[in-house]
Amino acid sequence: MPSTPAPSFALLALHRDTGEPITAINARELHAFLGVGKDYTNWIKAQIARALLAEGRDYLTEVSAQKGENPQGGRPRSEYYLSIEAAKHVAMMSGTEKGRAVRDYFIEIERRAQWAADPNRVTRSDLARMILDAEAEIAQLQHQVAEAAPKVAALERIAEASTGSTCITIAAKALGQRPRALFGWLQQHVWIYRRSGSATWCAYQHRLAAGLLEHKVSTVSRPDGSEKTVHQVLVTPKGLARLAEAFGKAVAA
Secondary structure: OOOOOOOOOOOEEEEOOOOOEEEEEEHHHHHHHHOOOOOHHHHHHHHHHHOOOOEOOOEEEEEEEOOOOOOOOOOEEEEEEEEHHHHHHHHHHOOOHHHHHHHHHHHHHHHHHHHHHOHHHOOHHHHHHHHHHHHHHHHHHHHHHHHHHHHHHHHHHHHHHOOOOEEHHHHHHHHOOOHHHHHHHHHHOOOEEEOOOOOOEEEOHHHHHOOOEEEEEEEEEOOOOOEEEEEEEEEOHHHHHHHHHHHOOOOOO
């Protein structure tokens, strides 16, 4: 049976309507961690009613523009920020292992805050628990490093063993992507662009400076004997390694 993942939330320093400081989290994060099937808006309203939470005391609201392709606008949406106590209550009402993990997470957060505020309150049992927690965190990090090692090694081989840069079409083949899809991805993620009225792709300057892409300039002969200059964007070994990481591929060098 898979173990319950450890929760982690962004803690926000807000203020209640009375001006009293409050530590809170965005309820969207709690909804996502609990893996609730119900849509967020209906879920949070149901939790507020079920737990008898009071606005201004147990939670705060804010209306913000929904992020989309247009950063200057979008449909407004309500954000709900739950106090730590309210978040623990909502988590426990879920009746799941994840809900209990959330409660334990916040209890530990509060305990550590108390220790920081008054070190004299730290007992020997507290110190023992802190040591065990630290050892568990170290073991978890070591496990993550061990799991990532093959992928890291593969990416390093790409960067070190490759003898030169390659065109985007060949890079797409190495990455297991369709060329058209890779061109679209690179354009969307601000790697390449086209000047107005031109069909030629260009690399963004910061990608060139980072050594991920480079420009190749070639002179070719036309059938009539004249020559023309052709510009081509190439993916460097470092760039291919970065793309392999982005696409989650272990590409052979």
